[in-house]
Amino acid sequence: MVKAVVIGAAGGIGQPLSLLLKQSTLISELALYDVVNAPGVAADISHINTPAKVTGYLPKEDGLAKALQGADIIVIPAGVPRKPGMTRDDLFNINAGIVRDLAVKIAEVSPKAFILVISNPVNSTVPIVAEVLKKKGVFDPKRLFGVTTLDVVRASTFVSEAAGKPEDSLSFRIPVIGGHSGVTIVPLLSQTSPSIAVDQQKIEELTNRIQFGGDEVVKAKDGAGSATLSMAYAGARFATAVLEAAAGKKSDFPEMGYVHLSADEAGAKEVTSVIGNSTSFFSVPLELGPNGVEKILPLGKLSEYEQGLLKKAVEDLGGNIGKGVAFVESSKL
Ligand SMILES: NC(=O)C1=CN([C@@H]2O[C@H](COP(=O)(O)OP(=O)(O)OC[C@H]3O[C@@H](n4cnc5c(N)ncnc54)[C@H](O)[C@@H]3O)[C@@H](O)[C@H]2O)C=CC1
Ligand SMILES: O=C([O-])CC(=O)C(=O)O
Numbered sequence: 001m002v003k004a005v006v007i008g009a010a011g012g013i014g015q016p017l018s019l020l021l022k023q024s025t026l027i028s029e030l031a032l033y034d035v036v037n038a039p040g041v042a043a044d045i046s047h048i049n050t051p052a053k054v055t056g057y058l059p060k061e062d063g064l065a066k067a068l069q070g071a072d073i074i075v076i077p078a079g080v081p082r083k084p085g086m087t088r089d090d091l092f093n094i095n096a097g098i099v100r101d102l103a104v105k106i107a108e109v110s111p112k113a114f115i116l117v118i119s120n121p122v123n124s125t126v127p128i129v130a131e132v133l134k135k136k137g138v139f140d141p142k143r144l145f146g147v148t149t150l151d152v153v154r155a156s157t158f159v160s161e162a163a164g165k166p167e168d169s170l171s172f173r174i175p176v177i178g179g180h181s182g183v184t185i186v187p188l189l190s191q192t193s194p195s196i197a198v199d200q201q202k203i204e205e206l207t208n209r210i211q212f213g214g215d216e217v218v219k220a221k222d223g224a225g226s227a228t229l230s231m232a233y234a235g236a237r238f239a240t241a242v243l244e245a246a247a248g249k250k251s252d253f254p255e256m257g258y259v260h261l262s263a264d265e266a267g268a269k270e271v272t273s274v275i276g277n278s279t280s281f282f283s284v285p286l287e288l289g290p291n292g293v294e295k296i297l298p299l300g301k302l303s304e305y306e307q308g309l310l311k312k313a314v315e316d317l318g319g320n321i322g323k324g325v326a327f328v329e330s331s332k333l
Pocket of ligand 1: 008011012013014034035036077078079081082098117118120121147148149150151227
């Protein structure tokens with residue numbers, strides 16, 4: 001029996017993500033929570049003839065605690081999205097408080113669940129959840145993830161197009177490490193598998209497109225929000241990987257996730273030998289298992305260009321993480 005919870009389930013990401021999770025036969029119960037419309041979305045999705053039992057909750061009558069009760073996996077796309085001209089960090093003022101308060105409830109009701117954070121700015125919201133869980137004495141770094149899968153999904157799409165093989169996009173694998181905003185996103189195109197023959201100018205164009213892919217969607221939506229459907233796909237893909245690993249299935253390839261590097265001390269040692277010691281969270285290739293992070297896998301060899309990208313990423317990430325940590329430190333919990 002596996003219970004999945006979506007928090008922010010009535011939103012642009014939440015609805016299609018809930019739909020995709022309802023299609024998963026790995027899930028036997030799907031609880032949808034939002035401050036608006038979650039019972040409506042749940043009623044709608046519950047008519048789909050897949051096994052998961054669907055329930056919907058609002059804040060009244062302690063709905064969040066009811067949704068979280070017995071949760072095995074919690075996916076969080078709650079909070080506001082960007083409008084043109086904004087950075088993800090501009091969302092901090094609203095989303096930091098939302099995510100902190102959700103984490104407090106999770107710590108109380110379902111601290112052993114896998115927690116997948118989608119709400120931006122991911123670079124800061126994941127440290128916020130970690131700090132709350134630490135304060136409550138229930139932090140397990142193997143079970144907390146920032147979802148950066150959309151960067152990996154975009155990389156496969158853009159690279160397969162550049163290689164003239166868009167029909168093979170599912171088989172193009174590119175590690176994307178670092179964080180989830182602008183220059184903190186570091187695609188390792190030199191490790192593209194299968195390898196591609198493109199010149200440095202193309203590498204730089206692709207890198208920039210992967211780093212700023214989110215802006216493309218924000219611009220195209222012109223005030224109506226940011227990526228929702230591709231994010232729902234990416235979120236469902238990552239949640240499925242976590243659940244499959246929890247069920248004992250070995251995966252064919254590693255997913256990336258933004259984790260606290262203490263999730264695997266040995267793996268982290270190898271990673272910090274490449275990225276340095278100045279960041280405690282980083283999106284890394286993961287071997288997942290029954291308890292979440294089984295291993296943090298090596299980053300492989302980086303080109304000189306990628307080493308330059310990495311340097312910039314680490315500088316920015318330190319500030320983003322510190323901001324999240326300071327926010328919880330100054331909060332009364
Ligand atoms: N990690 C990633 O790669 C990506 C992250 N995002 C982020 O995901 C978040 C959600 O984006 P959208 O779904 O487009 O926004 P949206 O505004 O369409 O939906 C957000 C939902 O969260 C709900 N919500 C607000 N406060 C809540 C609370 N305290 N408890 C429960 N639910 C609450 C709202 O009622 C709304 O239904 C944004 O922060 C966005 O920046 C978006 C795309 C990619
Ligand atoms: O760009 C945004 O604000 C939403 C996001 O994280 C993405 O699409 O990668």
